[in-house]
Amino acid sequence: MSENMQRPLSPHLQVYKPQLTSVTSILHRATGYGLSVGLAFFTWWLVAAASGPEAYQTFTSFCGSLLGIGLLFGWSLAFYYHLANGIRHLIWDSGFLFKIKNAYAAGYFVLFFTVVMTALTWVCIMSSY
Amino acid sequence: MSHKWEAGGMKNPLARARGLGSAHHGVGNWIRLRVTAVANVILSVWFIWFVKSSIGLDHAEFTGMLANPLNAIAMILLVISVFYHATLGCREIVEDYFHVEWMKISKLVGIYLFFLAAGIACIFSVLKIAL
Numbered sequence: 001m002s003e004n005m006q007r008p009l010s011p012h013l014q015v016y017k018p019q020l021t022s023v024t025s026i027l028h029r030a031t032g033y034g035l036s037v038g039l040a041f042f043t044w045w046l047v048a049a050a051s052g053p054e055a056y057q058t059f060t061s062f063c064g065s066l067l068g069i070g071l072l073f074g075w076s077l078a079f080y081y082h083l084a085n086g087i088r089h090l091i092w093d094s095g096f097l098f099k100i101k102n103a104y105a106a107g108y109f110v111l112f113f114t115v116v117m118t119a120l121t122w123v124c125i126m127s128s129y
Numbered sequence: 130m131s132h133k134w135e136a137g138g139m140k141n142p143l144a145r146a147r148g149l150g151s152a153h154h155g156v157g158n159w160i161r162l163r164v165t166a167v168a169n170v171i172l173s174v175w176f177i178w179f180v181k182s183s184i185g186l187d188h189a190e191f192t193g194m195l196a197n198p199l200n201a202i203a204m205i206l207l208v209i210s211v212f213y214h215a216t217l218g219c220r221e222i223v224e225d226y227f228h229v230e231w232m233k234i235s236k237l238v239g240i241y242l243f244f245l246a247a248g249i250a251c252i253f254s255v256l257k258i259a260l
Binding site for chain 1: 163166167169170173177181184185187188189191192195204211212215218219222243244247250251253254255257258
């Protein structure tokens with residue numbers, strides 16, 4: 001029993017101090033899940049376009065509504081995050097960026113990229129109206 | 130950990146071993162998730178441009194743009210790659226967090242049916258617009 005007590009415990013959420021690496025990891029799953037739900041919206045877009053002008057009009061006016069803009073903003077944030085962090089994961093899979101310093105630097109870059117690209121996207125959308 | 134259905138005589142020993150142990154299939158979905166990820170990165174660049182170009186277009190203008198063969202092809206490739214990637218990703222999440230067998234299986238079946246149906250609906254829509 002005493003031998004067992006010496007073993008390191010697996011991280012328990014209630015006593016686990018969040019770090020950039022663990023937060024970016026769980027955010028990758030969360031955004032991936034959110035984007036998967038967004039595929040239902042994406043399907044509506046294409047099916048509406050195939051159905052005709054009226055269905056497409058219904059879709060675009062929903063996109064312009066408060067709820068639509070809120071959802072699209074969330075999905076744009078999740079999209080850029082999952083894209084950038086996915087590349088970070090692919091780099092890890094190729095055997096690079098494993099030094100703690102580099103893993104953190106890439107993590108901060110992912111957050112920076114997400115914020116800048118989301119902001120740019122919405123400035124672009126606003127200015128086209 | 131063994132399950133009830135493993136003990137039964139429905140499968141021969143080889144089939145049981147293939148389902149349980151190393152049959153060189155274990156890494157397959159890991160690789161598929163990465164291959165579709167690489168495809169998604171490339172197609173995302175086109176997708177950002179496509180969505181940006183489609184803002185403010187009416188139905189005729191939008192379908193006209195999607196009917197361009199290069200756009201239609203890119204959209205179909207994106208649908209296949211993204212929906213496959215999403216299926217594998219959601220499967221990974223369910224397998225990690227749901228440990229009650231019937232709950233896990235029913236969620237997996239739901240995921241497969243949803244992405245298959247939605248993906249086919251998307252591809253049909255693109256073909257209807259483009260052809």
